[in-house]
Amino acid sequence: MQTSYALFQLERKEDAAARVEEFLKQYPKDSGGNLTAMQALLAASAGDRALAEQKIAHAIQIGEGYQHFHHTAYILGSAYALMNEHERALRFLRQAAEEGVPLLPIVRERSHPEQPALRPAFRPVHGRPEEAVGVLWLDFIRAN
16 A cells, blocks of 8 residues: 555556555455555545545445554545545544554655645644644645
8 A cells, every 4th residue: 555655646646546456456355445545545636526435435434443544544534635525634634643653744745746735834733643633734724
């Protein structure tokens, strides 16, 4: 999954999609929903809202409760952000921060070329790491 996400960030979306499909052949159960979440992100990026919503629902169905669902949650939050579904995006980004790693370096450094507003400026926040994630995304939401 990390390779496909890296390819997506490098704007090599066709390569990312191919990598996801390759892994789905090897791991068709997609435990945790990471690969299906990547399909949702790719669909959202392409403007295919219906497919993105379908993949999001499936990723949640197969992944929720999985030990490392925070990775899936981060990708789902990103997909919702690309679809301008701010509340849903923030829900999954908070879940990612609360259940796993804070992901602050990812949020701080990530780039979505198709939506420059999704590159929030990093603001240090005192308190819990998930609060910082929330502040970053709230800044994005307020700006749009």
